[in-house]
Amino acid sequence: MSAGSQIPADSAAPAGKAPGMQAEAARRADVRRNILLTTPALIVLFFAASGPLLIMLVYSFLRPGDYGGVQWTFATDGWASVFLQRDIFDDTLSVADAHLSIFWRSVKLSILTTFTALVLGFPTAYFIATRPVESRNLWLFLITIPFWTNLLIRTFAIMEVIRNQGLINNILTGLGLIDEPIQMLFTDFAIMLGMTYVYLPLMVLPIYASMEKFDFRLVEAGYDLYATRLRVLRRIILPLVKPGVVAGSILVFIPSLGAYVTPRVLGGGKNMMLGNLISLQFGQGRNWPLGAALSLTLLLIVMVALLYYVRSVGKAESHHG
Amino acid sequence: MGVEGCWIMAVREEATAIDGHNVSKIFGTGANSVAALDDVSVSIRQNEFFTLLGPSGCGKTTLLRLIAGFDTPTAGTILLEGNDISLLPPYSRPVNTVFQSYALFPHMTVAGNIAFGLEMLGKPKPEIDDTVERMLQLVQMEHLKSRRTSEISGGQQQRVALARALAPHPRVLLLDEPLSALDYKLRKEMQIELKRLQNETGITFVFVTHDQEEALTMSDRIAVMEHGKILQVGSPREIYDHPAERFVADFIGDSNFLTADLTSVSGSSAQLKLPSGKAMTASLPDGAFSKGPATIVIRPEHARLTRKKSGAAMSGTLENIVYIGTDTQYHLKLPEGTAFVVRSQNRRDAQEDYTIGDELGIEISANAVQVLRD
Amino acid sequence: MAEANLPTSRPPSGRPFSIRSQPGFATLAILCFVLLYAPLLPLVVYSFNAGDSLAYFEGLSWRWYVSAWDNKLVQDAAIRSLILAASASLFATILATMAALGTTRTRSYRGQTLIYALINQPLMVPEIVTAVALLIMFAAIKAATNYHGLAYLIIAHTAFCIPFAYLPIRARLEGMDLSLETAAADLYATPWQAFRRVTLPLMWPGILAGAMLAFVISLDDVVITEFVKSSGQDTLPTYMLGQLRRVITPEVNAISSVLLAISVVVVTIFFFLNRKMR
Known part of the structure; x- marks a missing residue:
C-alpha cells in the first residue's frame, strides 16, 4: 500500500549523451518487461474485484426490478433510502430508523470489538515479543493457527459454547448458580464476542511485528532515567509501536464493520449488521440499487478509516526516517 | 533511625x-x-x-x-x-547509564531526550529547562537541541546520550x-x-x-x-x-614471559635467577610465594640490546627486525629456545645497526622484572 | 544542580525486577491463548458423540464422520471445494509470481501505487461488498450467456487469492540478494538461464508458501462463494452455513473437525517451511 519513495528515474542516469540514451533504452525495456509480467494479474483483479465495484456504482443509480435485478432507468432512490424512508401511505420522507439503528449497531459493535481485541491483543503481542527467540516462533504459531482456520467453524464453535444448552449454561446450571439458561446467543453481546474471537489474531500479528522491531534497550534507558513501568509503557513503548497498534485496530475494525457470517450465525435474524442488511436487499428485499448504495457507503467508511491509517503511520514513520 | x-x-x-x-x-x-x-x-x-x-x-x-x-x-x-x-x-x-548503542528515544528531540529523566523525577518545568540548557552547553550541542535524534551524527548522538545521563546528576x-x-x-x-x-x-x-x-x-x-x-x-x-597475573600482563601491552628460579623471597621483592644464570631483583605481587620456579614478565621496552654479551643479563640470536615508526622491535631467540622481544625507540642520533643472525646481549633495566601469580 | 533522589525504601524482598515484563501482561496473554483454543475443544469432542445431541455426550463413536462421508451433498460439496481451492490457488500463484517479479527489484515507476492498490484491493474492501458486486456482474453475465458453471467461482476465488499468494513471494524476492543474478550473468548465463537456475530456485519457498496460503483462503471462503455460486453449487463452508439454520447434528462438528485438521496441517507445514527458509 505504501507508495515508497519516488526516486526520479533520470537521477541515476549517468551524464553524457550516448550512455544516457543507452541507459534510457535499458530502463524502457525493464519497464516493458515489468508491465508484461504484472498485467495478467491486474486483468483478473480488474475483472473480478475492481470492475464489479464500478458496475455496482452504476446499479446504485437505477430503479429496482420487481423480482430482483434492476430496471434501466436513472433514479436516486437507492442512495436516498440509505438513510431515509418513504411512507407507503402519504409518500412523505422520514429518517430510516431501522437503517440508522443497523448502522449504529455495526459501528458500535465494531468499535467494541476493536477495543476488546486491543486490550487482549496488545499484552499478547508484548508477551510473545518478550519470549526468548527460540520459543517466540512457537507462540506466534499458536496465534496463526486460529487465524488460518475457517471463520465459519470458529463462529460455530462460539455458538455451541454460548447456546442455551451450550457449555457455559450447562456448567452454570450444573453448579446450581442459575435456574434458567442465560440468553447469550442472538444478542449483540454474542456478535461482539464472536467477532473478537475470530478477528483477535488480526490484532496480535501487526502489533507483534512492530514490537519485534522495537529496541528493548530503550526500555532499559527509560527505567535508567527514573521512569516507572507505567511511564515506560506510555512514554516509550506505546509511541514507538503505534503503527502496529493502528494497523491491528484497522485490520479488526474493517472486517468487523463488514461482517456477514458472524452476525448471521450469532445475531440471528433480529440483530442485523450492515453486511446482513446489504445481503437482505439482494434476497427478500429485492432492492439491488439500495443494496449497491449501502455497499458503497460501507466502502466509503472503510476508505476513510484506511486513509486515517495511512496518515497516522506516515506520521509515525517520519520519527524514524 | x-x-x-x-x-x-x-x-x-x-x-x-x-x-x-x-x-x-x-x-x-x-x-x-x-x-x-x-x-x-x-x-x-x-x-x-x-x-x-x-x-x-x-x-x-x-x-x-x-x-x-x-x-x-x-x-x-x-x-x-x-x-x-x-x-x-x-x-x-x-545511577545513570550511557549505553553502547546510546539508546536515544527516536520519537523525541535532542532536548526531549535530555529532559526525560528530569521529567520522570518530577522536577519543576523551569528547573528542567535550565538543566537541559546547561547540559546542551556542557556537551556543545546547543545548536541541535530541537533536532530528532535520527537526524544527527554518531558523534553527536554520543554527546546527547552523555548529556541525557548526566542531566539528573x-x-x-x-x-x-x-x-x-x-x-x-x-x-x-x-x-x-x-x-x-x-x-x-x-x-x-x-x-x-x-x-x-x-x-x-x-x-x-x-x-x-x-x-x-x-x-x-x-x-x-x-x-x-606490576601486572599480578599472566593474563593481565598479556592483555595490557606486550610482554616477554620467562621461567625463573626464585632464590629468596622477602616482602614485595624477591631474588631470582634468570634461565641464563644471571641473578636479578624482582617485584612480587600480593600473595604467598616460596622458593622455586616462577613465571616472570619483562616488557620489551625495559630491555636493551648490546653487542657486549659478557655483562648482559641474557643473550640471544636476532631473528627478525620490525620497524614500527616510533620504535623498532627486535625478535630474538634465547639459547633455551624461548622467543624474546626487545623494543627500542628510534632516535635520529644513535642508531645501532644490527643484522639478522647477530648474537647479542640483552640488558634489563632495574625494577623491570615482575613475578606473576600462577 | 538537580540531584537524583536517593532510594528512600529498602529493596523489596522477593521477586527481582525484570526489565521486560509488564504487570498483568503475561496473565492476559495466557488468557488470550486459552480463549483462542477453548471453544474449539468441545467442537471436536462432540464430533465423536454417539448420541444425536450437542448438549449431552453419550460416548465415543465415528458415526457422524461416517454419516458425513455417506452424505451425497457433503461429498459433492467437498469435491467442489477441493477443485475450487486447487484451481484458484494454482492460477493465483502463477499470476502472483509474475506480478511479484514485475513489481519488485525495480526502480519505481509511475502507476506503481495504483498497481499495489489493485493487487491488495481484496484485502482492503470488505468481503460482503466484493461479494454483492460480483453477484451483480455475474448475474448479468449469467443471464446473457446462460452459462452457470464453476468458472465464476474459480475467477472470483483466483482474484481474492492473488494478494495472499503475492505477499510471501514478494517478501522472498525482496530479501533476495540482487548480486546473485549479476553473478550468474557474469558467469555467462543468459537472462533466462539466470532466472531458471538462480532466481526461481531461490524464490521457490516463497511460491510454495503463497500457494498454500491461497489454498487455505479459498477453502475457507464463505461470503463470496455464498453470493457468487449458482444453485446447487455448494462448497463445504456454504453447505455448513445452510445447515446452521436447521437443527444442528454433530455431523456439522465432524465436517468442521476435518476442515480444522486440514488447516492445522497446512499451516504447520507452512510454519516449518518458513523456518527452513531462514
Missing part, C-alpha cells in the same frame, strides 16, 4: 561510591548455566574514573548492568554509598563501551572530553571497555576482568608496570 539517616551516616563514614560484595550472576539453569560473574568483590571510590577492562564475555558489562539494576545478582550484594541496592528497580537508583555514571561505535579520531577526542566532563561534574564514572589504551589514558583505576572474575585492581601505572 530511619533509612535516610543510615544513608547519610554511610556517606560520611565511607568514601566509596559502589561496593560489590561477593557478587555472582549466573545465567541459565542446570547444565546450561553460565557464571557471568563469579564471586566478585569490588570497591569503587567516590569521584574516581573507574574502568572495567577485559575481553568480551569477561563479565564487565554484566557487572555494569547489575549496578544499573537491569539485572539482579544471583548472589551477593551491591551497595551504593553504603546502602544495599541489589534488588532495587533501576528507576529507584540514583546521578551519584554514579555508568558508561558501557560508549566510544566503540566512533571512528579513531573522534574516539580520541571523546576520551579527553569524557575526562573533562568527569572533572567538571565531580561524578563517579564507571567505564566499561575492552580497549586497553582507552583504559590506560582515561582511568584513575582499572579493574582487569576475565572469566567473570576481577584479576587485578590498580592505577594504570600499577597495572602496566
Whole structure:
C-alpha cells in the first residue's frame, strides 16, 4: 500500500549523451518487461474485484426490478433510502430508523470489538515479543493457527459454547448458580464476542511485528532515567509501536464493520449488521440499487478509516526516517 | 533511625561510591548455566574514573548492568554509598547509564531526550529547562537541541546520550563501551572530553571497555576482568608496570614471559635467577610465594640490546627486525629456545645497526622484572 | 544542580525486577491463548458423540464422520471445494509470481501505487461488498450467456487469492540478494538461464508458501462463494452455513473437525517451511 519513495528515474542516469540514451533504452525495456509480467494479474483483479465495484456504482443509480435485478432507468432512490424512508401511505420522507439503528449497531459493535481485541491483543503481542527467540516462533504459531482456520467453524464453535444448552449454561446450571439458561446467543453481546474471537489474531500479528522491531534497550534507558513501568509503557513503548497498534485496530475494525457470517450465525435474524442488511436487499428485499448504495457507503467508511491509517503511520514513520 | 539517616551516616563514614560484595550472576539453569560473574568483590571510590577492562564475555558489562539494576545478582550484594541496592528497580537508583548503542528515544528531540529523566523525577518545568540548557552547553550541542535524534551524527548522538545521563546528576555514571561505535579520531577526542566532563561534574564514572589504551589514558583505576572474575585492581601505572597475573600482563601491552628460579623471597621483592644464570631483583605481587620456579614478565621496552654479551643479563640470536615508526622491535631467540622481544625507540642520533643472525646481549633495566601469580 | 533522589525504601524482598515484563501482561496473554483454543475443544469432542445431541455426550463413536462421508451433498460439496481451492490457488500463484517479479527489484515507476492498490484491493474492501458486486456482474453475465458453471467461482476465488499468494513471494524476492543474478550473468548465463537456475530456485519457498496460503483462503471462503455460486453449487463452508439454520447434528462438528485438521496441517507445514527458509 505504501507508495515508497519516488526516486526520479533520470537521477541515476549517468551524464553524457550516448550512455544516457543507452541507459534510457535499458530502463524502457525493464519497464516493458515489468508491465508484461504484472498485467495478467491486474486483468483478473480488474475483472473480478475492481470492475464489479464500478458496475455496482452504476446499479446504485437505477430503479429496482420487481423480482430482483434492476430496471434501466436513472433514479436516486437507492442512495436516498440509505438513510431515509418513504411512507407507503402519504409518500412523505422520514429518517430510516431501522437503517440508522443497523448502522449504529455495526459501528458500535465494531468499535467494541476493536477495543476488546486491543486490550487482549496488545499484552499478547508484548508477551510473545518478550519470549526468548527460540520459543517466540512457537507462540506466534499458536496465534496463526486460529487465524488460518475457517471463520465459519470458529463462529460455530462460539455458538455451541454460548447456546442455551451450550457449555457455559450447562456448567452454570450444573453448579446450581442459575435456574434458567442465560440468553447469550442472538444478542449483540454474542456478535461482539464472536467477532473478537475470530478477528483477535488480526490484532496480535501487526502489533507483534512492530514490537519485534522495537529496541528493548530503550526500555532499559527509560527505567535508567527514573521512569516507572507505567511511564515506560506510555512514554516509550506505546509511541514507538503505534503503527502496529493502528494497523491491528484497522485490520479488526474493517472486517468487523463488514461482517456477514458472524452476525448471521450469532445475531440471528433480529440483530442485523450492515453486511446482513446489504445481503437482505439482494434476497427478500429485492432492492439491488439500495443494496449497491449501502455497499458503497460501507466502502466509503472503510476508505476513510484506511486513509486515517495511512496518515497516522506516515506520521509515525517520519520519527524514524 | 530511619533509612535516610543510615544513608547519610554511610556517606560520611565511607568514601566509596559502589561496593560489590561477593557478587555472582549466573545465567541459565542446570547444565546450561553460565557464571557471568563469579564471586566478585569490588570497591569503587567516590569521584574516581573507574574502568572495567577485559575481553568480551569477561563479565564487565554484566557487572555494569547489575549496578544499573537491569539485572539482579544471583548472589551477593551491591551497595551504593553504603546502602544495599541489589534488588532495587533501576528507576529507584540514583545511577545513570550511557549505553553502547546510546539508546536515544527516536520519537523525541535532542532536548526531549535530555529532559526525560528530569521529567520522570518530577522536577519543576523551569528547573528542567535550565538543566537541559546547561547540559546542551556542557556537551556543545546547543545548536541541535530541537533536532530528532535520527537526524544527527554518531558523534553527536554520543554527546546527547552523555548529556541525557548526566542531566539528573546521578551519584554514579555508568558508561558501557560508549566510544566503540566512533571512528579513531573522534574516539580520541571523546576520551579527553569524557575526562573533562568527569572533572567538571565531580561524578563517579564507571567505564566499561575492552580497549586497553582507552583504559590506560582515561582511568584513575582499572579493574582487569576475565572469566567473570576481577584479576587485578590498580592505577594504570600499577597495572602496566606490576601486572599480578599472566593474563593481565598479556592483555595490557606486550610482554616477554620467562621461567625463573626464585632464590629468596622477602616482602614485595624477591631474588631470582634468570634461565641464563644471571641473578636479578624482582617485584612480587600480593600473595604467598616460596622458593622455586616462577613465571616472570619483562616488557620489551625495559630491555636493551648490546653487542657486549659478557655483562648482559641474557643473550640471544636476532631473528627478525620490525620497524614500527616510533620504535623498532627486535625478535630474538634465547639459547633455551624461548622467543624474546626487545623494543627500542628510534632516535635520529644513535642508531645501532644490527643484522639478522647477530648474537647479542640483552640488558634489563632495574625494577623491570615482575613475578606473576600462577 | 538537580540531584537524583536517593532510594528512600529498602529493596523489596522477593521477586527481582525484570526489565521486560509488564504487570498483568503475561496473565492476559495466557488468557488470550486459552480463549483462542477453548471453544474449539468441545467442537471436536462432540464430533465423536454417539448420541444425536450437542448438549449431552453419550460416548465415543465415528458415526457422524461416517454419516458425513455417506452424505451425497457433503461429498459433492467437498469435491467442489477441493477443485475450487486447487484451481484458484494454482492460477493465483502463477499470476502472483509474475506480478511479484514485475513489481519488485525495480526502480519505481509511475502507476506503481495504483498497481499495489489493485493487487491488495481484496484485502482492503470488505468481503460482503466484493461479494454483492460480483453477484451483480455475474448475474448479468449469467443471464446473457446462460452459462452457470464453476468458472465464476474459480475467477472470483483466483482474484481474492492473488494478494495472499503475492505477499510471501514478494517478501522472498525482496530479501533476495540482487548480486546473485549479476553473478550468474557474469558467469555467462543468459537472462533466462539466470532466472531458471538462480532466481526461481531461490524464490521457490516463497511460491510454495503463497500457494498454500491461497489454498487455505479459498477453502475457507464463505461470503463470496455464498453470493457468487449458482444453485446447487455448494462448497463445504456454504453447505455448513445452510445447515446452521436447521437443527444442528454433530455431523456439522465432524465436517468442521476435518476442515480444522486440514488447516492445522497446512499451516504447520507452512510454519516449518518458513523456518527452513531462514
